Amino acid sequence: MSDGKRSGATLRLEAVVKTYGTGEIAVHALRGVDLKVGAGEFVVLLGPSGSGKTTLLNVVGGIESPTSGRVISDGVDISSLDADGQTAYRRDHVGFVFQFFNLIPTLTARENVGLIAELTGGQDDERVVGVLHEVGLGKRLDHFPGALSGGEQQRVAIARALVKDPPLLLCDEPTGALDLETGRTVLDLLRRVNRDRGCTVLLVTHNSAIAEMADRVVHMRSGQLEHDHRNKVPVAAEALRW
């Protein structure tokens, strides 16, 4: 970490296989995926439903273990970690943002973010407020989720992910439950966080329009990487159309 910023995580996936079930009912979600992601990259994983992109995200995030292969984050093989090791990895290295916000309805925006800070070892209210300001909710700190719009709730969810200052931000269809305008605002926020904080972002979507904003786009199909390309000039989030 330098200048108060923590550098983004590097990722390396080597022949990662993930199979659910066995025998005739076995589902091969990942079929030997090799992938390298540099620190601070904004990568969009693009593919149709069932292509394995969410499984890949979960494996990288340490909420699922690969059936075989290695997942190395900042030099640590997380595929060999036990449950407690994976919990510690998620706590110290990963921020998750999902399609559904899963906020706690009885806690305000500030308390939702503060609870994560509290439970993962940080008690700094200043940082909690700072993150909420960063996501544009400085005036909605003490609102309960029920009083926030979908976009605002997603921004609370992003603040919740960012409060731990993770080097890796994993986003699974973060705009899936939002309208176009709100979706663009959220994507803009993610891009800003990527640039300002230098954290690595992996964003899963089936929406090819979103891919235009990424530094790099990885196409997946049937559990394999189909192709991988870099956008020469990533498009600003507000210019996206879908």
Next chain:
Amino acid sequence: MVRLLRVKRRRDLRRQRAQFGAVIATLFIGVALFGATSDAYRNLNASYRTLYADLRFADLTVTGGPVREIARRAEAAGALASIRAVTDVPFEVDGSKLLGRVVGMPSDAQPLVDRVQVLSGTYLSPSRERGVLVEQHMASHFHLAPGDALRILGPGGWTTVEVVGIAASPEYLWPARSRQEVLVPPGDFGVLFVPEALAQQLSPSSAADQVAVYGAGPGLVSELSRVARSGGSLDVVPRSEQPSNAALQEDVSGFGELAVLFPILFLAAAAMAAFVLLSRLVRSQRAEIGTLTANGFGRRTIFRSYLGYGIWAGLVGGVLGAVGGVALGAWITHLYTSAISVPITVIRFSWGTPLVGIAIAVLAAVLAAAAPARAAASITPAEAMRGTTPATTGGRSVIERLVPPARALPGRWKLALRNIGRSRRRTISTLVGVVLSLVLVLVSWGMLDTTSILLSRQFDTVQRQDAQLYFAGGPATASELSAARAVPGVAAAEPAAELPVSISDAGRSYATTLLALPQDTTMHTFLLEGGGTGHLSGTGLLVGKALSGLIGVSSGDLVTVASPALPGPIRLAISGFLDEPLGTFAYVSLPGLEQAVGTNALANTALLRFAPGADRSEVLNRLQAMSEVSVVVDSRGLASSASSLMGLFYVFVGVMLLFGGLMSFALMFNTMSANISERAGEMASLRTAGVGRATISGLLTRENLLVTALGIAPGLLIGYLLAAVFMASFNSDLFTFTLHVRWTTLVLSAAAMLVVALVSQWPGVRTVGRLDVAWVVRERSV
């Protein structure tokens, strides 16, 4: 279409078998207890009825007065009557002296009324003038068998008699000495059935003095009672007031009360558990229900389908409970009759009990299912198809609003506080579970505490003597008292007169025991009805408070006191009513009584207190060895034998604690399951953020214990009040049950609830540990 709904229901039931299992288990216990207590109540009554009919248990027993006239009138009206001599005399068995009662019987055949059932040996025989039957409880205590010998003290001195048989009598199924002395230590009182001629020899008055009438209807009983009272009979006892029968009926009626109380508690808990479970089921299936209604399923079909969950749970729990209740009822009846030594046990199967049990189980479950089923039927397809559940609105907890500093609490505490109000239905359900369980625990544990505290009140506060002496020569003389005082270990001895009396006023009378004590007695504390203590003075009569209702008298009223030990009836004024746990005794000062009677030789017993630290058994042995003494009663014997009887109570309380625990477990388990199922998304989000399983378990445990703790205060209060009502229902002139609950009981009950809460949340907390985090966080509604 409806077949598909049935398939769906079957699969739902299978998928949530643990939760439905909890509902069914609670219904099972409720119905089983209903069946068991109802059957035990019915079977015990039938057992007594059969035994009473077989042995012709008297409908009316009259002592003293015109017994022959009563017998004549009874026979003229078609009833049966037996006249016999009954007298209380000391016995000696293997060196132990005890208070005894001899009951005269024809030696050639069973009497017409109050027959006995010979359990071993033979009935009396004219050829064995000194052959006697020993009542079964005394025989059991002293290990007496046919062929053994014992001694009886009559007017002519000690007479040795031979045991020819052991017998059960309907009059002594519960070996009560009198209505005032229902609880008598087994070694202190015994009954012998002897040839009538021997009974008359042993009776001081040498006259037949009791008539027992059988086959008399209520009209004849009241007519004969009237004749008896107007003729000066000492004691007129209809069957319902006969000491053994009254004590047993108190016990049996307890089963009748439990048959109502227990099922209400368990069925309410089961209904609540089913309500929580089905409400959650409907909420989680909104999208499915919307799809069904959008595809043409009618609201009634949906309603009936979800009601079906309740019907099935009720039927399964009810049928299992009904079967369990029949078996448990028979077992309790056998256990009870063998503990009481009732020689006949009647077990009758009645379809009514299991059918009613099943019906109430189904009714409870259907009532619980009705609201969720109605909610399911009212879901509109458009709203439901979105698959969203109405958002929970946030807000500060009541504590935060009332106590602003609470707003600065850490997030985990705020979460716990606010989740109390998040789902009122679930919070109320948990509270109800805690309250119902505490009611169950306190009603049973309260009985234990009350009994134990009342015994301590009776034997440590009210009765302060350690022993009571009866003298061979009859009256207690000054020299005998001096001799007793001189026994090492005896600290004090007071003369007393203990007389069987009849207290009457305005045509109503009550047979009791009058105890005349020195005016400044240190052997008895007189606890007044309104509180405080009273003293004996002059000829004022202090009586147990039940007398007020029994014969309708008030303080200051003059009553007539008659006794065969007195030359004639005397009139005494009631100076106060006493609150004593056991019996309804009357007390007067010894000088006052002697003044009223006009004699100074009424003392027939002595009350003794031992020196502190004296070896009780050694002092009792020394007293037994005194030649002047005929019987030594260990006044603390009942207290010590009662504490050994407490073992049975502990078993009862243990079982009730187990049931209470199961009941609250079932409710809390379902509540927790619904809670975790509804909040799976939140929990999974915390897990993805790197919050450890132990931390999440801690969050849930904190919430659960907080809600449980909230239920403890009302639970203890309601439990205490219901236990008081329950105990008061046993009040009579035999016992005064005022609920006493030790503070340790309250603390332990509260702690037990917290332990149950901890245990019941464990499966739910394990579920959090096993959450498929990857799947849950992607689902909008789980």
